[in-house]
Amino acid sequence: MSWIYLVIAGVFEICFALSLKYSESFTRLWPSIAFIVFTVLSYYFLDKALGTIPLGTAYAIWTGIGACGIALIGIIFLKEPADFWRIFFIFTLIGSIVGLKFASNS
Secondary structure, eight states: OHHHHHHHHHHHHHHHHHHHTTTTTTHHHHHHHHHHHHHHHHHHHHHHHHHTTTTTHHHHHHHHHHHHHHHHHHHHHSSSOHHHHHHHHHHHHHHHHHHHHHHTTT
16 A cells, blocks of 8 residues: 555655646745645655655655656646657656666565
């Protein structure tokens, strides 16, 4: 169950990063409120995941999910650049996240 909590925490990290962008330096009310809610939920589920997953592994995977997710959203929906090296390193990061997950099971 801890791994599910960690994935949920990562998804909420993506949400809080995206809401931060739309809060426009906390000048827009609803995106600012969404940022606070998503941040609290992300940390709550990260804390739940830390029940059985080592801190270093959980934190690295949590930030990796957030980084990959927000980079892909930026490319797909926000028209950010999608050059070869950017895509290459996103996939490298995904491979590292998967590797950390499997390495923590051994």
